[in-house]
Amino acid sequence: MIPTLHTDRLILRAPEARDFEVFAAFYGSDRSSFVGGPLTRSAAWRMLAMEAGHWQIAGFGRWILEAQDSGETVGLVGMFAPEGWPEREIGWDLFGHHTGKGYATEAALAARGYAYDTMGWDTAISLIAPANTASMAVASRLGAVYERDYQHETHGLLQLWRHPAPAQLATDTNHRRTA
Incomplete structure (x- = not known):
């Protein structure tokens, strides 16, 4: 069962079939070039199925982001660790015109x-394409720091950003534990 989380403005929920059109539009666009795209519609469908299946196989995964005020599907955020990843990741992708809103x-x-609190992770990374300055800014706001380069077999050169550990966040007033 995929849990549902709520923040001030967002619902983090399980991927569903109703998300496909927005998902396919994002993965079919040049905006997806930092995360393995652009993809055909059939490949985007497989990607959406992989996101749902990741929860079943790994026991965690990424949530669809739904704006509470409009019900729009605005992105994909969460825990990710497919084959070929060096460690468990916190990753994010925003769809369409939903960037720049925090x-x-x-x-x-x-x-x-x-x-950290429910799954018991003691560390997390984010893998970011070197040209993806917007994601680097998000990582910095989260308190993550660039650690090293990582060469992925499909995605090429990526930067590995390390998030603060739970104990560090407990004493860090600048990078809250939760939203």
């Missing part, structure tokens, strides 16, 4: 809080 930071704080 959604990624708000949702990633909730996801990281869940990973």
Whole structure:
């Protein structure tokens, strides 16, 4: 069962079939180039199925972000660790015109809080394409720091950003545990 989380403005919920059109539009666009796209519609469907299946296989995964005020599907955020990843990750993708509103930071704080407080993780990373300065800014707001480069077999050169550990967050007033 995939839990549902709530932040001030967002609902983090299980991926559903109704998310496919927005998901396919994002993964079919050049905006998805930092996360393995652009993809065909059939490949985007497989990606959405993988997101849902990750929960079943790993016991955790990424949530669809739904704006509480409009019900719009605005992104994908959460815990991720597919084959080929160096460690468990907190990752985020925002769809369409939903960037620049703080959604990624708000949702990633909730996801990281869940990973640490509920799943018992003691560390987390975020893998970011070197040209993805927007994601680097989100990582910085979360208190993550660049640690090293990582060469992925499919995605190429990525930067590995390390999030503060739970104990560090407990004493850090600048990077809250949750949203």
